[in-house]
Every structure is written in structure tokens, then in C-alpha cells.
Amino acid sequence: xxxxxxxxxxxxxxxxxxxxxxxxxxxxxxxxxxxxxxxxxxxxxxxxxxxxxxxxxxxxxxxxxxxxxxxxxxxxxxxxxxxxxxxxxxxxxxxxxxxxxxxxxxxxxxxxxxxxxxxxxxxxxxxxxxxxxxxxxxxxxxxxxxxxxxxxxxxxxxxxxxxxxxxxxxxxxxxxxxxxxxxxxxxxxxxxxxxxxxxxxxxxxxxxxxxxxxxxxxxxxxxxxxxxxxxxxxxxxxxxxxxxxxxxxxxxxxxxxxxxxxxxxxxxxxxxxxxxxxxxxxxxxxxxxxxxxxxxxxxxxxxx
Ligand SMILES: N[C@@H](CCC(=O)N[C@@H](CS)C(=O)NCC(=O)O)C(=O)O
Numbered sequence: 598x599x600x601x602x603x604x605x606x607x608x609x610x611x612x613x614x615x616x617x618x619x620x621x622x623x624x625x626x627x628x629x630x631x632x633x634x635x636x637x638x639x640x641x642x643x644x645x646x647x648x649x650x651x652x653x654x655x656x657x658x659x660x661x662x663x664x665x666x667x668x669x670x671x672x673x674x675x676x677x678x679x680x681x682x683x684x685x686x687x688x689x690x691x692x693x694x695x696x697x698x699x700x701x702x703x704x705x706x707x708x709x710x711x712x713x714x715x716x717x718x719x720x721x722x723x724x725x726x727x728x729x730x731x732x733x734x735x736x737x738x739x740x741x742x743x744x745x746x747x748x749x750x751x752x753x754x755x756x757x758x759x760x761x762x763x764x765x766x767x768x769x770x771x772x773x774x775x776x777x778x779x780x781x782x783x784x785x786x787x788x789x790x791x792x793x794x795x796x797x798x799x800x801x802x803x804x805x806x807x808x809x810x811x812x813x814x815x816x817x818x819x820x821x822x823x824x825x826x827x828x829x830x831x832x833x834x835x836x837x838x839x840x841x842x843x844x845x846x847x848x849x850x851x852x853x854x855x856x857x858x859x860x861x862x863x864x865x866x867x868x869x870x871x872x873x874x875x876x877x878x879x880x881x882x883x884x885x886x887x888x889x890x891x892x893x894x895x896x897x898x899x900x901x
Contacts, residue, residue, distance in 0.1 A: 646699070661686060664699055664700060665679035667679075671894065676707055678720040684850060688735065736842045738838075750826070750836060754844075760802065761818050762851065762854070764802065765863075771792070772791035774861075778857070816863060823871070823875065826875060834878075841886070849886075
């Protein structure tokens with residue numbers, strides 16, 4: 598996937614270079630003027646980045662800054678992985694602040710964190726790190742077999758279900774749900790970056806493998822995941838029993854996107870009608886860990 602991202606970014610750099618070369622042959626003063634403006638913007642951005650880093654480094658001992666993508670109108674973030682980590686921070690009662698100014702971190706992905714001046718990427722690695730740093734283990738009461746099940750479900754949700762859902766979000770829906778979710782109106786101005794993002798995601802999905810299947814095949818995988826999750830959850834309040842644990846953060850992060858940010862998708866009704874225990878689970882997790890949900894939205898309390 599890194600290779601695809603590299604090709605995409607090299608391609609756009611090459612296009613910019615060709616554009617500048619063309620402008621230089623047509624109008625040199627305009628090219629120089631444009632260059633000065635771009636340089637001024639870049640320098641301003643570098644200064645701002647430095648200031649932000651300094652601010653994050655001084656946030657306080659052991660205060661986590663969670664950097665994430667897309668504060669939404671309906672969910673605190675439109676990213677399942679950001680919701681996963683934000684939910685974990687709440688479950689572990691770790692002091693944290695959200696930041697949406699620099700969503701992509703050291704691994705070029707969202708979320709990432711800054712803690713005590715150090716940055717770190719990947720929701721799972723971050724959770725593992727925070728768990729040992731703050732001495733939190735929500736799965737300690739599980740036996741080895743249950744731990745194996747919990748880990749398998751976490752991997753299924755993060756590395757399979759989430760990818761099947763990307764097919765709806767970025768390919769079938771072309772990013773429309775995301776545009777609406779972050780409070781923008783579908784227009785030429787919003788469609789162009791979304792088309793670029795959608796194209797980029799298609800490349801990732803092809804490299805991962807899921808993007809080589811038909812929509813129907815991908816949807817059947819997703820439905821199989823939902824069935825397995827619903828069957829395993831049964832009448833339990835949380836996936837592994839009476840109390841939420843780490844795997845619930847992954848599951849909630851994914852399912853909550855379906856409930857709020859997948860308008861028109863076949864998955865929304867699946868959650869509410871076919872597997873109502875999963876729908877009730879989302880509500881339960883939200884009430885338990887996000888009592889201030891409405892305050893965390895892009896426009897606080899808009900839907901109250
Ligand atoms: N394994 C990573 C996955 C993170 C991920 O894929 N994040 C998406 C947002 S939902 C992202 O950063 N997408 C931007 C991109 O791929 O360029 C994690 O768990 O943190």
C-alpha cells in the first residue's frame with residue numbers, strides 16, 4: 598500500500614513540475630510571483646506546525662493528544678480507527694485532547710498520538726502501548742481461549758470488516774457519506790478532492806486484495822462478518838461479557854460509522870433490522886462511554 602501511495606504522490610509532484618515548467622515558458626514574472634506566494638504559504642505552514650508541536654509537547658505529563666481525521670456532524674470522527682482509539686481512551690480513563698489539525702501521523706495514517714512529546718501511529722499499537730504505560734488491561738479476566746476469540750474478532754473487524762465497508766464508502770458511494778458526515782454539501786468543490794481520495798482508496802483496496810472482488814462478493818463477506826458478530830454477541834451486553842474490553846473499541850468504532858455515516862447503504866438496515874442486538878450494542882456502548890456524545894460533534898448539540 599505504501600508503494601501505491603508513493604506512486605500517487607510522485608505522480609502529482611510530476612504533474613506540478615510539468616505545470617510550472619509550462620507556465621515558465623509562457624509567463625516568467627507570473628511563475629516567480631506564484632512561487633513566492635506558494636513559498637510564503639509553505640513557510641507559514643512550517644511555523645504553524647512547529648507551534649502546534651510545541652503546544653502538544655507541553656500538554657502536560659501523560660496527557661494524550663489524539664490526532665484524528667474528520668470531526669463529524671453525526672459522529673465525533675468519521676474514521677472507525679479514530680473512534681476506536683477515542684473510545685479506548687475513555688474506557689481507560691486516560692486524560693486526552695482531540696486534535697483535527699494534523700490528521701495523518703508518522704505512518705501516514707489516522708489516528709496517531711502525541712504523548713510526552715513523542716509521536717506514535719496505529720490504533721492497535723497505541724492501545725497496546727497505553728495499556729502497559731497506564732497499567733490498564735480490560736481483558737485480564739478472560740481465559741486464554743476467550744482472549745484468542747477477542748483478538749480474532751478485533752483483527753476481523755479492523756483488517757477485514759473495515760475493508761469491506763471501505764468498498765461502500767469510497768467506491769459505491771464515492772465518498773458522499775463522508776462529505777455529508779463532515780458537514781459539507783456535495784458540490785464540485787467537495788467532489789474533486791473526494792474523487793481523488795476515492796481513487797487513492799481504490800488503489801489501497803486493490804493492493805490489499807479486497808478491491809479485486811465484485812461489490813456483491815465484498816458485501817457477502819461483510820454480511821458474514823455481521824452474522825458472526827451478532828451470533829457471538831448473542832444476549833451479552835458487550836462482546837466478551839458483562840463489561841466492555843479492548844475488542845469492543847474496534848467493534849464500536851466500525852459499527853457506529855454504519856449507523857451514522859453510511860446513509861443509503863445496505864448495511865444500515867442490516868444493523869437495525871437483521872441484527873438488532875448489534876444495533877442495541879452500539880447504543881449501549883455510546884451511552885456507557887460517550888455520555889457527552891452531542892458535545893463532541895462538529896456542531897455541538899445540533900441533533901438534540
Ligand atoms: N491500521 C491503522 C489503519 C488506519 C487507517 O487506515 N486510517 C485511515 C482513516 S479511517 C486513514 O488514515 N486513511 C488515510 C489514507 O489512507 O490516506 C490503524 O489501526 O490505525
